[in-house]
Amino acid sequence: MNIFVRSVTLACVLGAALTACGAPGTPRAARPEPVPATASGPPTLAPGPAGVTPVFRNAPRTGDRTVALTFDADMTADQGPRAAAGERFDNPRLVATLRRLRVPATVFMTGRWAEEYPAQARSIGSDPLFEVANHSYSHHAFTADCYGLPTIPGARMRADVERAFDAFRRVGVRRVMPYFRFPGGCYDRRALRALSAAGVTAVQWDVVSGDAFATDADAVARDVLDGVRPGSVVVMHCTRSAAPATERAVRAVVPRLRERGYRFVRVSELIGASHRRPTLVP
Incomplete structure (x- = not known):
């Protein structure tokens, strides 16, 4: 969903089909209060105004x-024929x-991806190393003009998210978190309102890996290493055809960040850490 070649601006130009640049006009409201994990579920953020x-x-x-590597497992509702080919x-x-x-x-999975690769979806969901989150069912955009993605009507947004959760249940995916990532990273206040009844926390990022469509694993690794700060969320992809350099970039990034003292965590741990609110680094 995103291409970051020296600048986020260029990323938004190049990432026509799979982008994660964040839509212009994205709301920048005050950080919502986190809700800690309880016996009933993982940590989430409290609803906004x-x-x-x-x-x-x-x-x-x-x-x-700490740093969270997140991977978008993208597949749109109409890409079945391409997979069959x-x-x-x-x-x-x-x-x-x-x-x-x-x-x-944390793997942000579309419902269509889970249906296409049910054994892999179950394997990821049953591994305690990972957690699965929602990336919509269809991978259609939740705003207009989102890097060429088809747009889902406002009246169908919540149903699309719930359809993805249903797909996960049908194929037997476990460890599904109440977290959602907007396709293309595009959202506005209307989309946030449309999903309010779904009970999800939307998860964006602060580090763009630039792995979508990239073939230079070293450049992807540099973008990640240059951007990571304590508490970062890195957006990458688990889509071989659209992000062929990701695995090589991960092999370069992981040891380097560990040398710097970073510990890899899932998104749920970062949200839980937000609840504790330790002292900020100057």
Whole structure:
């Protein structure tokens, strides 16, 4: 969903089909209050004013050097024929590398991806190293003019998100978090209101990896290493055909960040850490 080649502006130009630049005019309201994990579920953010869906971008900048690698498993509702013709929207090698390196991660999965790769979706969801979150069912945009993605009508937004949760249940995916990532990273207040009854926390990011359509793994690794700060959320992709360099970039990024003292966590841990509100780093 995003291409970051030296600048976010260029990323938005190049990322026509899969982008994660964030839409112009994205609401910048005060950070919602986090709600800690309880016996009934994982940590979330409390709804914003008038009950709108809360948005999480990164944890507080503290002395705790944590970072969350997130991977969007993208597949649109109409890409079945391309998959049938041999195009691969999965990336088993990337998942294997994360396991080998013992890197926790959050996978934002579309319902259509889970239906196309049910065994892989179940494997990811049953592995305690990972957690699965919602990336919509259809991967259609929730705002107009979102990098060329088809637009879903406002009246169908909540149903599309719930359809993805239903798809996860049908194929047997476990460890599904109440977190949602907007396709293309595009949202506005209308979209936040439309999803308020779905009970999700929207999860964005503060580090753009630039892996979508990239073939230079070193450039992707540099973008991540240059952008990460304590509490960062990094957006990457688990889509072999659209992000072929991601696995190689991860192999470069992980040891370097560990050398800097970073610890990899899932998004749920960052949201939980936000609740504790430790002292900010100057």
